[in-house]
Amino acid sequence: MNVYDSARIADMLQKEGYEEAKKQEEADLVLFNTCHIREKAAEKLFSDLGRAQAVAEERRAAGLKTVIGVAGCVVQAEDEQIIRRAPFVDFAVGPLMYHKIPQILRDMTENNEYKGVVHTDFPADSKFDFLPENKAQGACSYLAVQEGCNNFCTYCVVPYTRGAEYSRPVADVLKEAKRLIATGTVELNLLGQNVNSYHGEDEQGKERDLAYLLRRVAELDGLRRLRYTTSYPADVTDELIACHRDIEILMPYLHLPIQSGSDRILKAMNRRHRSGDYLRIVEKLQEANPALRMSSDFIVGFPGETDEDFQQTLDVVNRVKYIQAFSFKYSRRAGTPAAVMDNQVEEKVKKERLDILQKLLFSNQEAFNKSCIGKVMPVLFEQKGRHKGQLIGRTPYMQNLHIETDSANLNKIIEVEVIDATTNSLSGKEI
Ligand code: 5AD
Ligand code: SF4
Numbered sequence: 001m002n003v004y005d006s007a008r009i010a011d012m013l014q015k016e017g018y019e020e021a022k023k024q025e026e027a028d029l030v031l032f033n034t035c036h037i038r039e040k041a042a043e044k045l046f047s048d049l050g051r052a053q054a055v056a057e058e059r060r061a062a063g064l065k066t067v068i069g070v071a072g073c074v075v076q077a078e079d080e081q082i083i084r085r086a087p088f089v090d091f092a093v094g095p096l097m098y099h100k101i102p103q104i105l106r107d108m109t110e111n112n113e114y115k116g117v118v119h120t121d122f123p124a125d126s127k128f129d130f131l132p133e134n135k136a137q138g139a140c141s142y143l144a145v146q147e148g149c150n151n152f153c154t155y156c157v158v159p160y161t162r163g164a165e166y167s168r169p170v171a172d173v174l175k176e177a178k179r180l181i182a183t184g185t186v187e188l189n190l191l192g193q194n195v196n197s198y199h200g201e202d203e204q205g206k207e208r209d210l211a212y213l214l215r216r217v218a219e220l221d222g223l224r225r226l227r228y229t230t231s232y233p234a235d236v237t238d239e240l241i242a243c244h245r246d247i248e249i250l251m252p253y254l255h256l257p258i259q260s261g262s263d264r265i266l267k268a269m270n271r272r273h274r275s276g277d278y279l280r281i282v283e284k285l286q287e288a289n290p291a292l293r294m295s296s297d298f299i300v301g302f303p304g305e306t307d308e309d310f311q312q313t314l315d316v317v318n319r320v321k322y323i324q325a326f327s328f329k330y331s332r333r334a335g336t337p338a339a340v341m342d343n344q345v346e347e348k349v350k351k352e353r354l355d356i357l358q359k360l361l362f363s364n365q366e367a368f369n370k371s372c373i374g375k376v377m378p379v380l381f382e383q384k385g386r387h388k389g390q391l392i393g394r395t396p397y398m399q400n401l402h403i404e405t406d407s408a409n410l411n412k413i414i415e416v417e418v419i420d421a422t423t424n425s426l427s428g429k430e431i
Helices: 002-015 039-061 073-078 081-085 098-111 170-182 210-218 238-246 263-268 275-288 307-320 347-371
Strands: 029-034 067-072 091-093 117-119 140-144 187-191 225-229 253-255 293-300 324-329 376-384 390-394 400-404 413-421 425-430
Touching: 002 029, 002 067, 002 098, 002 140, 029 039, 029 073, 039 067, 039 073, 067 073, 067 098, 073 081, 091 098, 098 117, 140 170, 170 187, 170 210, 187 210, 210 225, 210 238, 238 275, 263 275, 263 307, 275 307, 293 307, 293 347, 307 347, 324 347, 347 413, 376 400, 400 413
Parallel strands: 029 067, 067 091, 091 117, 140 187, 187 225, 253 293, 293 324, 400 425
Antiparallel strands: 376 390, 376 413, 390 400, 413 425
8 A cells, every 4th residue: 555655646746846866865855655554664764764864964065955754654653753753854744644745845845944744634535536647657556445444453553544444436446447557557456454345436326345346447448457455354245256256357366364363362353253254265265266376464472372372373374375475473553452461472482483484384385386387377577677688577376477588578468387486486488
């Protein structure tokens, strides 16, 4: 979502006459778009800001002004504190207020004074109504269809930083999708923190679900691949599962976070699914499309997690054989219910569990990648590789694949034979 937001911020700035600086030393404006999901992500901001300030000082010595701004969820969580912790920051906007950036910048240049503006309201109007039209940046594009979350998992800051669930109307989504396709998008990834609880209004004012939206988007001329991220297991409906059977361009890869395999921990996390429910959903999805493979997020060391709970997470991994996954040590986030639970797990234990889990996840990922050797796959080439004549693309399963090929194949889907594989990428040759 932050990648999407950053691109939309760049669209706005371009419209204001800004262009991308090649080096930070050349930048008149430095803007950080931030994540607050885990402590590490938030801390990174303050060290990056320190470096930006040092560059700004050097520029000042040379008579150049630098505006430093911060956007995103750290701003929402820190509010005015952000300016207190980093007083040289000129402005800060939360994730629902970034449409204000052009106005803030105009005010700053017109008044020519230090402002220290902070915007962290949850506005009644959607920011999407204020953003300029966007264009595809390449063959693969994100499109935010839903934002915010009402689930309140006990470890998570998202309901506080991105606010309550909001779904964009069907017509807005289709309009943006058409524009992206017309400007080069081949693969579209519909985004939302809780994308499968999408409930936007259609052209007649009727509330529609994600399954409906996927079918409408899939009909658009020129679109070759469709994905959606991230889903909440308890909101996976039979209609959504049927999409995986019916929609040919819906890719056979789904990110469906379980977080833990222990029902006791899932309950403490306030997740509305148990491991049995989750496994049944995966089974149904794979009945709908036998080629479908899964990825997930995991948290280890949630308060109260015992060795037995952790073993149940490993059991799920052994059952589902995820082809990719993200796994994290539980991070205490101020203001969330789990942060004040008195049965916090020791850092050492968290680390040990994460190592064990990641070893297993990586070995499954590598086994899947190696099982692809000798197979022919359609690969969408989306960027140039490091070496001349090399392109990097993605397979239907989101694996990165390198190939030596004509650069005319950039932004095209080409049938490729996989010739080698590691944990993180594949290499192939044209057939
Ligand atoms: N600690 C660790 N991981 C977290 N996530 C969310 N909040 C926390 C936290 N407090 C993880 C979840 C989620 C992903 C985006 O980040 O696994 O699915
Ligand atoms: Fe956070 Fe996802 Fe839970 Fe919402 S569903 S509270 S975004 S982990």
